Amino acid sequence: MPTDQTAPPAEIAAPVTGYRLLLPDQWAQIPLRHSTEGAVHRILEDAYTRIPKDAPPDKVGPYKRELARRFRQAVAQAQQTKGLDLYLPVKPMGEGEFNFSLGASILVSESLLPRRSGANGAGEPTDVAVQLLSRDGTEGADLSSGEIDSSLAVRREHVAAANPDRGVELPSRRVEYIVSVPGDPNRWFVAAFSTIGGGNPRDELAEALVEWFDAVMANFRWRRG
Known part of the structure; x- marks a missing residue:
């Protein structure tokens, strides 16, 4: 009897639904397709908790305002490009550091x-x-x-x-x-x-x-x- 020479169907890959980037936990993700205010507020509040307890009080307020200004400016500029997601390094690299770089x-x-x-x-x-x-x-x-x-x-x-x-x-x-x-x-x-x-x-x-x-x-x- 003749053998069946039909090849098995090739496996079809599942459709792409997104992407994955492996980033250190110092980097925060801000989804840009929807309202960003909730994500921005949570990230900033988390950053504020990392300010050292012994930081000079007269410097903490101005520092918070400057961090928030620069962070929101970066998000606003990204939204103008109609991007999908923005990632920013908003956490210090070590414990007790009073230094957040954008x-x-x-x-x-x-x-x-x-x-x-x-x-x-x-x-x-x-x-x-x-x-x-x-x-x-x-x-x-x-x-x-x-x-x-x-x-x-x-x-x-x-x-x-x-x-x-x-x-x-x-x-x-x-x-x-x-x-x-x-x-x-x-x-x-x-x-x-x-x-x-x-x-x-x-x-x-x-x-x-x-x-x-x-x-x-x-x-x-x-x-x-």
Whole structure:
């Protein structure tokens, strides 16, 4: 009798329902798709409880107000970009430290853009990056491509100039990862990291933070239903 040569159906991956970033607990997540006030209030109240008990009373009030001002400003700027989530480092690195730095951030968003087709019918990663990222007029960026969690990914790194008119007093080092969403070639996940380093976007602290963010993205994973 002839044998059945029909191959078993390939396993269909579950659709993507979200993403996962592994971040230290010093980083707080602020969802931007809905009202942020509740999340902002909880994060700030938690930060206030970490102020040392022996901190000078005449400095605590101004410190709280400045932290809240800078934190809310960062959230407001992120909302203007129609992002999905904002991550900020709002907890001290050690016990008893009276030092909360907002000198870095991660903004997660989504872009819709069809892939261009080349002669072989495949989209060129750097071509996609130019389409996605040339809208802001940035030139001389460092572009590279590869895969993250089996998805096409493009990485861009550049230094953005200060813009006092928009409340940006210092230049910043920026690294963006643009990752194709599985099952939907027109959708692109974007994770944009920004840091002022120690005041110089090319200093050792900035270099270390960029390496750290690259490690975070190396461990990026999709959530599936």
